Amino acid sequence: MLRLMASMRFREDFHVRVSMTVNGRNVSGEVEGRTLLVEFLREGLHLTGTHVGCDTSQCGACTVHVDGMQVKACSMFAAEADGAQVATIEGVAANDGTLSAIQQAFQDHHGLQCGFCTPGMVMAAASLLKANPKPTEHEVREHLEGNICRCTGYHNIVKAIMAASGQEMPALAAE
Amino acid sequence: MYAFDLERPTTLDAAVKAMAAGGQPLSGGQTLIPTLKARLADPGKLISLHSIPELKGVSTDAEGRICIKGATTHGTVAAEAVAYPALAHLAARIGDPAVRTRGTIGGSLANNDPSACYPAAALGSGATICTDRREIAADDYFQGMFATALEDGEIVTEVKFPVPQVAAYEKFIQPASRFPLVAVFVAKFADGVRVAITGASETGVFRWAEAEAALSARFEASALDGLAMDPDHMIADLHGDKAYRAHLCGVMAKRAVMHAA
Ligand SMILES: Cc1cc2nc3c(=O)[nH]c(=O)nc-3n(C[C@H](O)[C@H](O)[C@H](O)COP(=O)(O)OP(=O)(O)OC[C@H]3O[C@@H](n4cnc5c(N)ncnc54)[C@H](O)[C@@H]3O)c2cc1C
Numbered sequence: 001m002l003r004l005m006a007s008m009r010f011r012e013d014f015h016v017r018v019s020m021t022v023n024g025r026n027v028s029g030e031v032e033g034r035t036l037l038v039e040f041l042r043e044g045l046h047l048t049g050t051h052v053g054c055d056t057s058q059c060g061a062c063t064v065h066v067d068g069m070q071v072k073a074c075s076m077f078a079a080e081a082d083g084a085q086v087a088t089i090e091g092v093a094a095n096d097g098t099l100s101a102i103q104q105a106f107q108d109h110h111g112l113q114c115g116f117c118t119p120g121m122v123m124a125a126a127s128l129l130k131a132n133p134k135p136t137e138h139e140v141r142e143h144l145e146g147n148i149c150r151c152t153g154y155h156n157i158v159k160a161i162m163a164a165s166g167q168e169m170p171a172l173a174a175e
Numbered sequence: 176m177y178a179f180d181l182e183r184p185t186t187l188d189a190a191v192k193a194m195a196a197g198g199q200p201l202s203g204g205q206t207l208i209p210t211l212k213a214r215l216a217d218p219g220k221l222i223s224l225h226s227i228p229e230l231k232g233v234s235t236d237a238e239g240r241i242c243i244k245g246a247t248t249h250g251t252v253a254a255e256a257v258a259y260p261a262l263a264h265l266a267a268r269i270g271d272p273a274v275r276t277r278g279t280i281g282g283s284l285a286n287n288d289p290s291a292c293y294p295a296a297a298l299g300s301g302a303t304i305c306t307d308r309r310e311i312a313a314d315d316y317f318q319g320m321f322a323t324a325l326e327d328g329e330i331v332t333e334v335k336f337p338v339p340q341v342a343a344y345e346k347f348i349q350p351a352s353r354f355p356l357v358a359v360f361v362a363k364f365a366d367g368v369r370v371a372i373t374g375a376s377e378t379g380v381f382r383w384a385e386a387e388a389a390l391s392a393r394f395e396a397s398a399l400d401g402l403a404m405d406p407d408h409m410i411a412d413l414h415g416d417k418a419y420r421a422h423l424c425g426v427m428a429k430r431a432v433m434h435a436a
């Protein structure tokens with residue numbers, strides 16, 4: 001067990017103790033009631049792959065999985081993840097660094113430019129493909145409604161996810 | 176955010192006791208957390224409803240109503256309220272997948288955002304909102320923008336929806352927020368049609384009496400021809416002015432009738 005949050009400023013009078021599994025590892029620490037899950041991950045555990053794009057629940061850069069379900073880590077308190085299994089982008093590739101099929105497809109299909117949105121996109125895609133292994137292009141786009149990308153124009157992200165699902169991507173309208 | 180205590184009771188009884196000691200419910204947090212971040216609320220203590228199994232789930236009661244516990248997420252309603260397809264469909268299009276993982280029906284109805292989806296379903300279905308204290312008919316529950324019949328500390332525990340013969344929810348999405356710009360819920364029961372509109376009025380969700388009368392006489396989109404919504408109390412913002420929203424009410428109501436199933 002790690003004692004976390006040592007580097008985080010928190011008020012003793014409002015603290016809560018939390019334990020959870022993050023990418024298969026047991027972690028615990030003390031947080032405030034108001035500590036967001038994304039703060040616990042980034043500042044407490046130094047898992048900075050989960051990005052904060054907006055902090056207003058709009059952009060999805062902070063998407064992680066909690067008990068297998070997609071959530072915005074900026075819109076959930078760390079204390080509410082007590083006892084949960086959390087998965088972040090850091091746990092997606094194999095231990096030897098081999099990319100997952102989704103990550104590899106993002107690379108192959110140029111599904112990223114600056115990469116800021118990518119951790120959230122990959123986590124959202126993983127949750128889609130788990131529930132729906134062969135989505136239509138429309139379903140991919142609908143599923144990404146809560147993930148904003150300022151760079152790519154989305155086409156290559158959709159292509160990457162279709163490819164990761166083992167499907168040929170038909171020509172896209174705007175190409 | 177201002178600092179606060181966060182309690183996580185595991186029974187409704189414990190939550191009610193905690194509320195009595197002062198505090199605000201936290202359900203999915205999809206509205207409350209952004210509000211807290213903006214320092215628009217300083218609750219001192221939040222009582223999380225997330226770990227209370229008796230506040231979750233979808234079932235059917237002896238009267239055939241679909242009963243949804245207060246802390247049931249939009250995602251669960253989308254997947255499990257299959258006996259009321261218009262309701263499941265509404266839940267499946269709230270926000271985005273992550274919002275649907277966390278956001279709950281109780282939170283949505285307690286908040287009563289003038290553009291929220293569930294208020295239209297509850298009012299349009301003539302649902303009953305159950306709390307830790309009483310049962311409230313939807314017609315009495317919604318009392319204007321962000322205003323409800325809930326008293327201080329009252330918890331929405333369950334919502335019971337009578338299932339209409341056919342119904343549909345048509346949502347004209349405001350693409351930046353993914354809330355409705357205007358959305359209409361139409362439900363046809365044996366004894367008449369109910370039409371509830373969200374996103375349009377400065378007084379929050381409301382029933383459109385003229386459309387209900389016309390559709391109760393003849394359940395066809397053309398029955399709404401010539402009916403005009405008074406733009407007077409419509410919301411006006413950068414996404415649409417009063418006249419635009421008034422016009423959309425008619426358009427979306429017709430679409431709902433055409434798609435009612
Ligand atoms: C990006 C985004 C898009 C969205 N799009 C839509 C949309 O298209 N349509 C839509 O309808 N909504 C939308 N929402 C809002 C979403 O549905 C919220 O989940 C919902 O409005 C509030 O539910 P909650 O469970 O998250 O409540 P919370 O945020 O936890 O609470 C909201 C309020 O209700 C109170 N409360 C919570 N539960 C109860 C209860 N059981 N009894 C009494 N009081 C309670 C809280 O104290 C608080 O004041 C969106 C939100 C986001 C972030």
Ligand code: FES
Binds near residue numbers: 062073075
């Ligand atoms: S940082 Fe969480 S949604 Fe943008």
Ligand code: FES
Binds near residue numbers: 113115117148150
């Ligand atoms: S790649 Fe830059 S925001 Fe998506």
